[in-house]
Amino acid sequence: MxxxxxxxxxxxxxxxxxxxxxxNFLGWVLDRRALAFLALTGAVVDVDEYDGS
Numbered sequence: 634m635x636x637x638x639x640x641x642x643x644x645x646x647x648x649x650x651x652x653x654x655x656x657n658f659l660g661w662v663l664d665r666r667a668l669a670f671l672a673l674t675g676a677v678v679d680v681d682e683y684d685g686s
Contacts, residue, residue, distance in 0.1 A: 636676035645685040 642661075663671070663678070671678065 636671075636674045638671060638676055638678045640678070640680045642680075642682045643685045644682065 640661075670676075
């Protein structure tokens, strides 16, 4: 079996006029160390995002 980094993110956009949490809902990052590790191990990245609203 090959290595796999699986990322699953459920998010709910802020309601208009409501409080906006101090989080970045629109993006994420894999730094160079993480990318180098994934390349070294031959892993694949599987990302799923779901709208929870």
